[in-house]
Amino acid sequence: MNKEQAEQQYLEDLTKSDYKYGFTTNIEQEFAPKGLDEDTIRFISAKKNEPEFMLEYRLKAFRHWLTLKEPEWAKLSYPPIDYQDIHYYAAPKKKEGPKSLDEVDPEILDTYAKLGIPLNEQKKLQGIAVDAVMDSVSVATTFKDTLAKHGIIFMPISEALQEHPELVKQYLGSVVPYTDNYFAALNSAVFSDGSFVYIPKGVRSPMELSTYFRINASATGQFERTLIIADEGSYVSYLEGCTAPMRDENQLHAAVVELVAMERAEIKYSTVQNWYPGDKEGKGGIYNFVTKRGLCAGYKSKISWTQVETGSSITWKYPSCILKGEESIGEFYSVAMTNNRQIADTGSKMIHIGKNSKSRIVSKGISAGKSENSYRGLVKVNKKASGARNFSQCDSLLIGDKCGAHTFPYLEIENKSAVVEHEATTSKISEDIIFYLNQRGINTEDAVALIVNGYAKEVLNKLPMEFAVEAQKLLAISLEGSVG
Amino acid sequence: MSLLKIENLKANIDGKEILHGLNLEVKPGEIHAIMGPNGSGKSTLASVLAGKEEFEVTEGKVTFDGKDLFEMAPEDRAREGMFLAFQYPVEIPGVSNANFMKTAVNEVRKHRGQDALDAMDFLQLMKEKAAYVELDSQFLTRSVNQGFSGGEKKRNEIFQMAMLEPKLAIMDETDSGLDIDALRVVASGVNKLKNENNSFVVITHYQRLLDYIVPDYVHVLYKGRIVKSGTKELALELEEKGYDWIKELVD
Numbered sequence: 001m002n003k004e005q006a007e008q009q010y011l012e013d014l015t016k017s018d019y020k021y022g023f024t025t026n027i028e029q030e031f032a033p034k035g036l037d038e039d040t041i042r043f044i045s046a047k048k049n050e051p052e053f054m055l056e057y058r059l060k061a062f063r064h065w066l067t068l069k070e071p072e073w074a075k076l077s078y079p080p081i082d083y084q085d086i087h088y089y090a091a092p093k094k095k096e097g098p099k100s101l102d103e104v105d106p107e108i109l110d111t112y113a114k115l116g117i118p119l120n121e122q123k124k125l126q127g128i129a130v131d132a133v134m135d136s137v138s139v140a141t142t143f144k145d146t147l148a149k150h151g152i153i154f155m156p157i158s159e160a161l162q163e164h165p166e167l168v169k170q171y172l173g174s175v176v177p178y179t180d181n182y183f184a185a186l187n188s189a190v191f192s193d194g195s196f197v198y199i200p201k202g203v204r205s206p207m208e209l210s211t212y213f214r215i216n217a218s219a220t221g222q223f224e225r226t227l228i229i230a231d232e233g234s235y236v237s238y239l240e241g242c243t244a245p246m247r248d249e250n251q252l253h254a255a256v257v258e259l260v261a262m263e264r265a266e267i268k269y270s271t272v273q274n275w276y277p278g279d280k281e282g283k284g285g286i287y288n289f290v291t292k293r294g295l296c297a298g299y300k301s302k303i304s305w306t307q308v309e310t311g312s313s314i315t316w317k318y319p320s321c322i323l324k325g326e327e328s329i330g331e332f333y334s335v336a337m338t339n340n341r342q343i344a345d346t347g348s349k350m351i352h353i354g355k356n357s358k359s360r361i362v363s364k365g366i367s368a369g370k371s372e373n374s375y376r377g378l379v380k381v382n383k384k385a386s387g388a389r390n391f392s393q394c395d396s397l398l399i400g401d402k403c404g405a406h407t408f409p410y411l412e413i414e415n416k417s418a419v420v421e422h423e424a425t426t427s428k429i430s431e432d433i434i435f436y437l438n439q440r441g442i443n444t445e446d447a448v449a450l451i452v453n454g455y456a457k458e459v460l461n462k463l464p465m466e467f468a469v470e471a472q473k474l475l476a477i478s479l480e481g482s483v484g
Numbered sequence: 485m486s487l488l489k490i491e492n493l494k495a496n497i498d499g500k501e502i503l504h505g506l507n508l509e510v511k512p513g514e515i516h517a518i519m520g521p522n523g524s525g526k527s528t529l530a531s532v533l534a535g536k537e538e539f540e541v542t543e544g545k546v547t548f549d550g551k552d553l554f555e556m557a558p559e560d561r562a563r564e565g566m567f568l569a570f571q572y573p574v575e576i577p578g579v580s581n582a583n584f585m586k587t588a589v590n591e592v593r594k595h596r597g598q599d600a601l602d603a604m605d606f607l608q609l610m611k612e613k614a615a616y617v618e619l620d621s622q623f624l625t626r627s628v629n630q631g632f633s634g635g636e637k638k639r640n641e642i643f644q645m646a647m648l649e650p651k652l653a654i655m656d657e658t659d660s661g662l663d664i665d666a667l668r669v670v671a672s673g674v675n676k677l678k679n680e681n682n683s684f685v686v687i688t689h690y691q692r693l694l695d696y697i698v699p700d701y702v703h704v705l706y707k708g709r710i711v712k713s714g715t716k717e718l719a720l721e722l723e724e725k726g727y728d729w730i731k732e733l734v735d
Binding site: 443 | 537559561567568570573574579580583588591592648
């Protein structure tokens, strides 16, 4: 399917309404008992047969977490979370035998097929290697062998702890320490799986790497941990996608993603976030409290975050870059869309430490229904970061008159040679524009999709092509019923 | 058979009646000019026909190509071949002219049971029609009407008309704000599109447009009714004498 056809297809798909990933897979699962104490953590660590240092780290994180309070500064409101009423570990029951793709429960393969993610390597998903994580464990990773030939390590982090403990030990928590914030501490204590990527010196990953996260079990939190290390002169493009069943309860998702880019290395990290957003009245949906941060450690290193956020009942995330290397580059491109009763507080932090480091923030908020959408961003230029440059652009698009859009840019500039620019716009899809498009034969929903995709184009263009089309569809579907 | 038949049309905005029982019949291949003093209801007529929501139709009947117009949503009227060239075309940031027109043309084609145009054919068609109104092809990638001059916006309206090939085009003061050169370009675009099957309703204040787009009939709209109809000579008479004699005649 070429881009034109794909675009045409998405317009036709518009008629399909509602959250289409809301089904549940019936598989036997094993759970840790509800609740959180040191025994829960020992249980998880033992399940994973982890090295001693990992258990130590988890326990330290847990003890620190106990001293913290849930943050309240974001423009979010939700009932208190009972952290003792959550399962911290849920896993599809494993059958005996060697772990290969053929051994994966057909129900699970079927689930990912329904999500449009074939785990069968014969059906190659446009040459993309996939790690599929369901609830607390990784259920399959494709193309591991192909990647291994290039020296690339792409595996569940639980496996990396067995096979490459020294690498995990060296980098885990190096960008997001467990002391960083409440949810990072919680994640460090209880994370169960996620992806681990290491790209060796001078290697360009021959394919896109991606992880699909799926919450399946009820009353269960998902705490995944992703760690990507790009060694000198290497390049990797990584994409994560996420979906969850429709449930009346709110479920907690508290992930941590850490990226490290060495000298002249580049990491492109894309997210299409489509957790269940709750129903029209705001019942159910995922609480998405995520800490994502990249360290541009070396000279001329580059980290680029692209996110399309349409899901979750509440989103709290600020993918950030620490620009430590001289002439390093950090980028953040975001489309965050909220509809019905969704609330999003999202943005980025760019911390300039290296000389002549550059950053760019392009944030496009779209609010519809009775939702609230906030951009919150920090640009910090350290004393030593002479010649640092930042450009930020924060646009808000309002659909209807019951939603809200807010922008909270923070600037902390300690070096006089820094050049920091900030632009912001707010616009509304007016009745006049809709009527104009109607008068040319375009119905209202297609008209809104056209406007929204035009508005979000700059960000969507940053995604790998097949995901850009997917993201366009997602935006259109998420807007269903928001107009007229 | 008439293409458009308006019978005793009454319409309100905010509870105030603007059209007080208007009658008009347009046959295929005809050009009708509608003139009249400010506030007589010319733009209201255009908006009601296109289906703008704020206007409430309280009485009367409009048949378009044999179908009840008021049974159709605005986009269906457009797909059936009704086109309104807006007096004040809106700007649509982020949406390119090419993408906009591709969506619109393919909607109309789908309605007619035709296949969607592929990218190459579409581009070819756009270039050809853009030349009608002397728009340079660079404008295709620009956002709809954004940063366009008044004249460019009006030329873009005629360009869209050329792309969509409507049966009936309603031009709502397309000449307002145009200098003489732009007026000539717009009018010549319209004349190229005109044939024995399509019709035009040209709403204007001024005679000068009618030197270029020559009407078969001229109607005077005053206080929400058509009070006088004639041929193109009527437009010249209005130009010369103004509207006072018409007002006296009616009042």
